[in-house]
Amino acid sequence: MDTTTYDVIVIGAGPVGENLADRVIQGGLTAAIVERELVGGECSYWACMPTKALLRSGAALRAARQVPGAREAVTGELDVAAVLRRRDSFASNWQDDGQVSWLESVGIPLYRGQGRISSARVVEVTGTDGTTTTLTARHAVVVATGSGALVPDIEGLRAAAPWTSRETVSAKEIPGRLAIIGGGVVASEMATAFSELGSSVTMLARDGVLHLAEPFVGERVTESLQDKGVSVRIGAEAGSVKRNDDGTVSITLTTGEQIEADELLVAIGRTPNTQDIGLDNIGLKPGAWLKVDDTMRIVGEDGALFDDGWLYAAGDVNRRVLLTHQGKYQARAAGDVIVARAKGETVEDGPWGRHAATADERAVPQVIFTEPEVSSVGLTAANAEAAGLRIRVIDYDLAATAGSSLQAEGYQGHARMIVDEDRKVIVGFTLVGPDVAELVHAATIAIVGEVPLDRLWHAVPAFPTVSEVWLRLLEAYGR
Numbered sequence: 001m002d003t004t005t006y007d008v009i010v011i012g013a014g015p016v017g018e019n020l021a022d023r024v025i026q027g028g029l030t031a032a033i034v035e036r037e038l039v040g041g042e043c044s045y046w047a048c049m050p051t052k053a054l055l056r057s058g059a060a061l062r063a064a065r066q067v068p069g070a071r072e073a074v075t076g077e078l079d080v081a082a083v084l085r086r087r088d089s090f091a092s093n094w095q096d097d098g099q100v101s102w103l104e105s106v107g108i109p110l111y112r113g114q115g116r117i118s119s120a121r122v123v124e125v126t127g128t129d130g131t132t133t134t135l136t137a138r139h140a141v142v143v144a145t146g147s148g149a150l151v152p153d154i155e156g157l158r159a160a161a162p163w164t165s166r167e168t169v170s171a172k173e174i175p176g177r178l179a180i181i182g183g184g185v186v187a188s189e190m191a192t193a194f195s196e197l198g199s200s201v202t203m204l205a206r207d208g209v210l211h212l213a214e215p216f217v218g219e220r221v222t223e224s225l226q227d228k229g230v231s232v233r234i235g236a237e238a239g240s241v242k243r244n245d246d247g248t249v250s251i252t253l254t255t256g257e258q259i260e261a262d263e264l265l266v267a268i269g270r271t272p273n274t275q276d277i278g279l280d281n282i283g284l285k286p287g288a289w290l291k292v293d294d295t296m297r298i299v300g301e302d303g304a305l306f307d308d309g310w311l312y313a314a315g316d317v318n319r320r321v322l323l324t325h326q327g328k329y330q331a332r333a334a335g336d337v338i339v340a341r342a343k344g345e346t347v348e349d350g351p352w353g354r355h356a357a358t359a360d361e362r363a364v365p366q367v368i369f370t371e372p373e374v375s376s377v378g379l380t381a382a383n384a385e386a387a388g389l390r391i392r393v394i395d396y397d398l399a400a401t402a403g404s405s406l407q408a409e410g411y412q413g414h415a416r417m418i419v420d421e422d423r424k425v426i427v428g429f430t431l432v433g434p435d436v437a438e439l440v441h442a443a444t445i446a447i448v449g450e451v452p453l454d455r456l457w458h459a460v461p462a463f464p465t466v467s468e469v470w471l472r473l474l475e476a477y478g479r
């Protein structure tokens, strides 16, 4: 048995764990990282990168077809094999050598195996060969173990071995008929990708399509999915599932209707990877999401600090925001605060302080790569009202900007700005339309900077760009 001591031990080398360990090293402490699968985590191999690679070729083709002159040059269809090859390369062919080299280059030792907390500040790593290494942390242990796909208790579902996001994004072949249980981001993006790659897709969207976003988002994306031939079944709920002898899947809805498919994707949410990380050894509940304060220290339901503050959780596993960029933001704050606490330096954990992940509650940007794209940051009108804010909602047709009419023939899009009337600042912004992904960061800056609307008039958008929507929204709001 080998025992080694570091200042900080990070369990999980996804994007969040990697960034956190790096931040700790940059702060002058030592850190080790534990990983049971691939260094780089879900995002690199089974989530962000491969999904966007699957979607990009279809989006590029669509964009060309929407511009006369370019349209005439596009004579063929998507080359599915080439799309899958590109996806493979964006998933680094499911090899983590590149990321392992990076860990080496920045001086973060990697322990491969399942990490389990055995007692305060102690992590045991069980390697695939069964050997155990005991790591001890001088200052902090960070859980960055991420999340996995949630497979609900539907009769026959587990036995039918459905695809989760992992099997879907790494698929070697495109199924003829793909059924999807779910209507959220993963379900909508995969319905877009697979219908463009040739599957006949049926989406069982019990709660609607993208129902957590502004209502016009779900409406536009549903229309576009239907235009691609996707059967969008809003309100439909799977009652039971059966894998047939010929490999196909039968899904019986709660209404009794039966749907046949060659493959079934279950995309209804995530579950935390905390089942087998030793939480029971320190009096915490295995399988639960880990509640944290704004500096990512574990706290109880009542907000009281766990033990003396040695345990942190960052990224998906704390359920604050299940997005890579936000997890990495938490990692920067947590990595820096661990260093500050270890060195006895001032901790800046008040709102917008350098050690607090304040934006998690107020300004989370998200891009959904459906057709049309969706980008948003901050609150929806419904959320703002539920939070008790006195708001004004300003809507604008994105197609009415000169930039959008140049970008594509038949451009359709919509923008919504939510203004907090008491403070005269923007608290929410949603865009739907072609290529709106790159427009959202301006809104993120306006929200985080709490830029007064009066000052925003001086941020003049260039002509002719789609960003002119900012001016139009201000004009609609009035001075």
Ligand SMILES: Cc1cc2nc3c(=O)[nH]c(=O)nc-3n(C[C@H](O)[C@H](O)[C@H](O)COP(=O)(O)OP(=O)(O)OC[C@H]3O[C@@H](n4cnc5c(N)ncnc54)[C@H](O)[C@@H]3O)c2cc1C
Pocket (backbone or CB within 6 Å): 011, 012, 013, 014, 015, 016, 017, 034, 035, 036, 037, 038, 039, 040, 041, 042, 043, 044, 046, 047, 048, 049, 051, 052, 113, 114, 115, 116, 144, 145, 146, 147, 165, 169, 186, 273, 276, 277, 314, 315, 316, 317, 321, 322, 323, 324, 325, 326, 327
């Ligand atoms: C299909 C899909 C598409 C997505 N697309 C996007 C997107 O476009 N943009 C975006 O921002 N987000 C996207 N996300 C979300 C994003 O993937 C996650 O938010 C992100 O991966 C979380 O990072 P993490 O480091 O917290 O966890 P993970 O990436 O899940 O990494 C956790 C790591 O910990 C390891 N681990 C777990 N338990 C142990 C243990 N006990 N011992 C050792 N190692 C352990 C795991 O093997 C894993 O490598 C998507 C998610 C899905 C499912």
